[in-house]
Amino acid sequence: MPAGRHTMLPAAGFAGIDLACRRGERLVFAGLSFSLAAGGALVLTGPNGSGKSSLLRLMAGLGRPEAGVLSWDGAPVGEDPPAHRARLHFIGHQEAVKPLLSVAENLAFWAGMRGGGDVGQALARFRLAAFAGSPCRLLSAGQRRRLALARLLASPAPLWLLDEPATGLDSDALDDLQAAIAAQREAGGFVVLSTHTELPMAGAATLCLSDFAARPA
């Protein structure tokens, strides 16, 4: 790569250039670049420990890349973290569901923290409307997962970062997730997700993390 590459950020969309990530002593991946235009989707694949979650966390701003830069519409995201946080949804491995609150209360809290949204409609889209009043400690693992995903719809954000969103979902919920992703892309949003299961999406780019595994020097 030529020197001064950071001045050559793509003018539009979400991109990462020459990213490297370190976890403890280990360089997880290096020299990783990607770019997404509006409506684009990126699927991260690769074996366990290849850095899919690490890359998604970097994209969310949880941690800094060892090298490289992430950009949004031509500006490095590290320059304005609050603006980046405002434009993204990150759904990690953990559902961030409070067992003592009801389904609707949980979702209303997360939507409210982002300025409010349509909780009822989001619950209905993920088939949780019937459970709206029940406490979350009664939910199954798959239902908790659906509740976490409902946060995506309760308050809109252009960038979705989903870490193994399909874990624990039944086939109906998988259809719901795919429909939600399709709608997000149709509206010009961006979706990055990691997955081990087949999650067919039209026109999605695939990035295999093991291709960027750092070789021991």
Added chain:
Amino acid sequence: MSAFRLLVQRDLRLALRQGGDAAMVVGFFVLATILFPFGVGPEPELLARIAAGILWVTALLAALLSLERLFQADWEDGSLEALSLMPLPLEAQVLAKCLAHWLVTGLPLSATAPLLALLLQLDAAGYKVLVASLLLGTPTLSLIGAVGAALSLGARRGGVLLSLLMLPLYIPVLIFGVGAIEASIGGFGVGPHLLLLGALLAGALPLAPLAAAAALRQALE
């Protein structure tokens, strides 16, 4: 501002539904205080002499007891990670959680203290100042404790570590809290002590959230 209120509301709701936390803090305060007459003997003069110190030390330990959970539950279920990605700055979120923590610990402690003071034969002149000093001092305990709670996140036996970290930092609050009560009983002015407690609170109010938020970011990386 509404996101701030929402977070306070959620923490209060969780604390009230849990029920255990606030009741445990007050229960510990009452039981630990009641132990002293058994330990040092029931002579009213002796108890009256040490009442202020007993009440402040046990209130401080009771507040410390609940601090371990301040961020722990949110950290374990992924809520802390999600919260750190919300538009509301993490510093403001720490402040909101401290406020909720104080409302379910410091406030009930301040309200229970006069009843226990009766048991310990505290001089009548000290009651008002006892409540005032606790109301001024316990928010500082919550704020300073938040820094320790954030630093000890993820550590095994975090509760013990938290006590070791926090107790030395609580000493100034203890000194001026007890000092105010003793001064009022002795007929001296309580103003300077309460002002110093206020100064500690005024210092902790902006500084503790900054430090705690930095520690939380470290824990989340």
